[in-house]
Amino acid sequence: MVTQLRRLNDIQQEVVRTARDFAEQELAPHVAEWDRRGHFPRAAVDALGELGFLGMLMPEEWGGSGLDTVTYLLALEEIAKVDPSLAVSMSVHNSLPSQMLLTYGTDELKERYLRSMTAGKMLAAFALSEADAGSDPAAMMCRAQLDGDRYVLNGAKAWVTNGGTADVIVAMARTSDDGARGISAFVIEPTWDGFSVGKEEKKMGLKSSNTTEIVFDDLEVPVANRLGEEGHGLKYALASLEHGRLGIAAQALGIAEACLTLSIDYARERHAFGQPIAEFQGLRFQLATLAAEVAAARALTYAAADKQDLGGSARKEVSMAKLLASQAAMKAAVNAVQVHGGYGYTRDYPVERYFRDAKVTQIYEGTSEIQQLVIASELFGD
Amino acid sequence: MKIAVCIKQVPEGDARLVIDADGISIADADLATEINESDQYALESGLRLAESQGGEVVVVCLGPDRAEEAIRRALAMGAGRAIHLNDPAFQGGDAAATARALAAAIERENVDLVLTGLQSDDAGWAQTGPILAARLGWPSATLIMEIEPEGDTIKVKRELEAGWFQWVRLPLPALLTIQSGISTVRYATLKGIMGAKKKEIAKVTPADIGLAPDEVGGAGRKTRTTRLYVPEKTTGAEIIEGDTATAVATLVEKLQKEAKVL
Numbered sequence: 001m002v003t004q005l006r007r008l009n010d011i012q013q014e015v016v017r018t019a020r021d022f023a024e025q026e027l028a029p030h031v032a033e034w035d036r037r038g039h040f041p042r043a044a045v046d047a048l049g050e051l052g053f054l055g056m057l058m059p060e061e062w063g064g065s066g067l068d069t070v071t072y073l074l075a076l077e078e079i080a081k082v083d084p085s086l087a088v089s090m091s092v093h094n095s096l097p098s099q100m101l102l103t104y105g106t107d108e109l110k111e112r113y114l115r116s117m118t119a120g121k122m123l124a125a126f127a128l129s130e131a132d133a134g135s136d137p138a139a140m141m142c143r144a145q146l147d148g149d150r151y152v153l154n155g156a157k158a159w160v161t162n163g164g165t166a167d168v169i170v171a172m173a174r175t176s177d178d179g180a181r182g183i184s185a186f187v188i189e190p191t192w193d194g195f196s197v198g199k200e201e202k203k204m205g206l207k208s209s210n211t212t213e214i215v216f217d218d219l220e221v222p223v224a225n226r227l228g229e230e231g232h233g234l235k236y237a238l239a240s241l242e243h244g245r246l247g248i249a250a251q252a253l254g255i256a257e258a259c260l261t262l263s264i265d266y267a268r269e270r271h272a273f274g275q276p277i278a279e280f281q282g283l284r285f286q287l288a289t290l291a292a293e294v295a296a297a298r299a300l301t302y303a304a305a306d307k308q309d310l311g312g313s314a315r316k317e318v319s320m321a322k323l324l325a326s327q328a329a330m331k332a333a334v335n336a337v338q339v340h341g342g343y344g345y346t347r348d349y350p351v352e353r354y355f356r357d358a359k360v361t362q363i364y365e366g367t368s369e370i371q372q373l374v375i376a377s378e379l380f381g382d
Numbered sequence: 383m384k385i386a387v388c389i390k391q392v393p394e395g396d397a398r399l400v401i402d403a404d405g406i407s408i409a410d411a412d413l414a415t416e417i418n419e420s421d422q423y424a425l426e427s428g429l430r431l432a433e434s435q436g437g438e439v440v441v442v443c444l445g446p447d448r449a450e451e452a453i454r455r456a457l458a459m460g461a462g463r464a465i466h467l468n469d470p471a472f473q474g475g476d477a478a479a480t481a482r483a484l485a486a487a488i489e490r491e492n493v494d495l496v497l498t499g500l501q502s503d504d505a506g507w508a509q510t511g512p513i514l515a516a517r518l519g520w521p522s523a524t525l526i527m528e529i530e531p532e533g534d535t536i537k538v539k540r541e542l543e544a545g546w547f548q549w550v551r552l553p554l555p556a557l558l559t560i561q562s563g564i565s566t567v568r569y570a571t572l573k574g575i576m577g578a579k580k581k582e583i584a585k586v587t588p589a590d591i592g593l594a595p596d597e598v599g600g601a602g603r604k605t606r607t608t609r610l611y612v613p614e615k616t617t618g619a620e621i622i623e624g625d626t627a628t629a630v631a632t633l634v635e636k637l638q639k640e641a642k643v644l
C-alpha cells in the first residue's frame with residue numbers, strides 16, 4: 001500500500017494477507033462483470049463468512065474472532081480496494097446490526113441471530129432511513145403498534161443495503177409520537193408474513209451491492225425481538241453508526257488507495273510527447289499531494305479506531321475520519337480518471353467504476369454535511 | 383499418519399529485489415515474503431491427508447527469525463506445530479546443507495511421510511527434496527499431482543513431459559515433492575490465525591539435532607555461488623531483411639562472429 005503508515009502486528013499482517021489474497025483471487029477476476037450486470041455475489045459473501053470476516057468484531061463467546069477495530073478496518077480496506085460493493089455489505093453487517101445485537105440484544109436473540117451472523121450463515125441488514133427521513137431519521141413515519149405480546153409494523157424503509165438478500169434485518173420504527181424518543185429497534189426476519197422487498201434502487205455506482213426498499217404490511221414482530229428498551233431505538237442506531245462510519249472511512253481509503261495505485265501504474269506505461277506521462281511534474285505533483293492526503297485520512301481513521309478500541313466515545317474523530325476519507329476517495333477517483341485520459345472515461349479501465357463507487361462514501365451513513373454537523377456540535381459542546 | 387511438511391520462506395513474486403553488498407544474495411531488509419508456492423501446495427496436501435487419514439502435520443522450516451512469519455502462516459492454515467531450524471550456523475547453505483539439517487530434525491520425529499515443494503521460487507535447484515530423501519534413506523517421488531494412501535504404501539501420480547503422467551507406488555515412510563496446482567490452497571481463516579498464536583514453534587539449533595555447526599549452512603555447502611546479478615538490459619534489436627535463405631545465412635554469420643554463440 002502506497003499510503004500505509006502503520007507497522008502491523010503479527011495478527012494484523014496475517015489477517016490482511018488472507019483478505020488481500022481472497023480479494024485478488026476470488027473477487028478481482030469478477031468485479032467488472034458483477035458491476036456491469038448489477039449482480040450481488042452471494043457466494044462471495046458466504047466465502048467471506050467462512051473465513052471469519054463477518055464476525056470480526058464480535059466476541060469469541062458468540063462465535064466471532066474478537067478482533068479490534070483496527071484489524072477489522074485493515075481487512076475491510078483490502079476488500080474495498082478490489083470490490084467496494086462487497087465491502088459495504090461487509091461493513092454494514094459487521095458494524096450496525098451486529099453491534100446493536102451484541103450491545104442491546106438478549107442472550108436468546110444473540111443465540112438465535114448473532115451466532116449465525118458471526119458465522120456468516122445469516123447476512124444482516126440495517127434499516128434506519130426512509131424515503132422522507134435520511135439525514136433526519138427522527139422524522140421517520142414507519143409505525144410499530146404494540147398488540148399484546150407483539151408489535152405490528154406498517155410502513156416502508158428506504159435504501160436498505162442487503163435489503164433483498166438479508167436473512168435478518170435490524171429495523172427502526174416509531175412506537176410513539178415522541179420525536180427522536182419515540183423510536184424502537186426490532187430484529188425481523190424477511191420470511192415473516194407482512195414483509196416484502198420493494199423496489200431495488202438503480203444506482204450510479206456500487207452496482208453489485210443490493211439496495212432496496214423494504215415494506216411492512218401488518219408485519220408481526222414478537223416483543224422479545226425488540227432490542228433494548230422501547231423508545232431508545234434511535235439512540236442505539238446512532239451509537240452503532242459510530243462503528244459503521246469507520247467502516248465507510250475504510251471503504252473510502254480502499255477506493256483511494258486503488259485509484260492511486262492504478263494512476264501510478266498507468267502513468268508509467270502511457271507515453272505522450274515522447275516520454276512516459278509519469279515524467280511530467282504536473283502529474284507527479286498531483287499524485288504526490290493526493291498520496292499525502294490519503295495517508296493523512298488513513299492516519300486519522302486509524303487514530304479514531306484506536307480511540308474507539310480503548311473504549312468510550314470517539315464520535316468527533318469518527319466523523320472527522322469519515323469526512324476526510326470519503327473526500328480523499330472522491331478526489332483520488334476523479335484524479336485517476338484524469339490521469340487515464342479518454343481511456344479513463346471508458347469501461348475498458350476500472351477507474352470509471354471507482355469513480356462511480358467513490359461518490360456514495362460522501363452520502364451514506366451520514367452525508368459530509370452531517371459529519372460536519374456532528375464535528376461542530378462536539379466543538380461547540382451542544 | 384504423521385506428516386512433516388518442509389516450507390521455505392521466499393521473496394514475494396512481485397517483490398522488488400536488491401542484491402546485497404556481498405554480491406551473492408538478496409538484501410532482505412524490508413523484503414516482502416511468502417511461503418514458497420509449491421510448498422503451499424505441499425502443506426495443503428499434508429493437511430488434506432491428515433484430515434482424511436487422521437494424524438498430524440508438523441511444519442519444518444529452516445530460516446532466520448523472519449521465517450517465523452511463514453511458519454505462523456502455515457500454523458494458521460492448520461498445521462499442528464512447527465520446528466524452526468533457526469541458528470546463524472544454518473544460514474547460507476545450499477540444497478545439500480539444508481537437506482542435511484532437515485533430515486536430522488525429521489529423523490527425530492518418527493514421521494510416515496515427508497512432503498516438500500517441487501522447487502523454491504528463489505534458488506530453484508529442485509534438489510532439497512531428493513537429497514533429503516537420500517539422507518533419510520527413504521524412497522521418493524517428484525512432481526506429484528495426486529496422492530492416494532493405500533495402507534502402508536502410497537500411490538502417487540507424477541507429471542511427466544508433454545501432458546504425460548505416471549502412477550508410482552512407494553512403501554512408507556517416503557518423501558514426495560509436490561507440484562504447484564495439485565489442488566486449491568486454502569486461505570487461513572481468522573479462527574486459524576487466532577488459534578496459531580497458541581501453537582508450538584520449537585526452535586532448533588545444530589546441537590539440538592546432533593550436528594556440528596560446520597556440517598550445515600555456509601560451512602556445509604557442496605556448491606558455491608560466485609555471483610548474483612540482474613541481466614544487463616541492452617538496447618537495440620536488429621531486424622534482418624531479405625528472403626529466407628539470405629536472412630538465415632546472415633543470422634548464422636552474426637551468431638558465429640558477433641554473438642559468438644555458435
Ligand SMILES: Cc1cc2nc3c(=O)[nH]c(=O)nc-3n(C[C@H](O)[C@H](O)[C@H](O)COP(=O)(O)OP(=O)(O)OC[C@H]3O[C@@H](n4cnc5c(N)ncnc54)[C@H](O)[C@@H]3O)c2cc1C
Pocket residue numbers: 092126127128129131132133134135136158159160161162203206211360363364365366367368369370373
Ligand atoms: C447506496 C446506498 C446505501 C444505503 N444503505 C443504507 C442502509 O443500509 N440503511 C439505511 O438506513 N440507510 C442507507 N442509506 C441511506 C443513506 O444513509 C441516506 O441516503 C443518507 O443518510 C442521506 O439521506 P437522504 O438521502 O434522505 O438525503 P437528505 O437528508 O435529503 O439530504 C439531502 C442534502 O441535504 C443535506 N442536508 C440535510 N440536512 C442538512 C443539515 N442539517 N445541514 C446541512 N445540510 C443538510 C445533505 O447533506 C444532502 O446534501 C443508503 C444510501 C445509499 C445511497
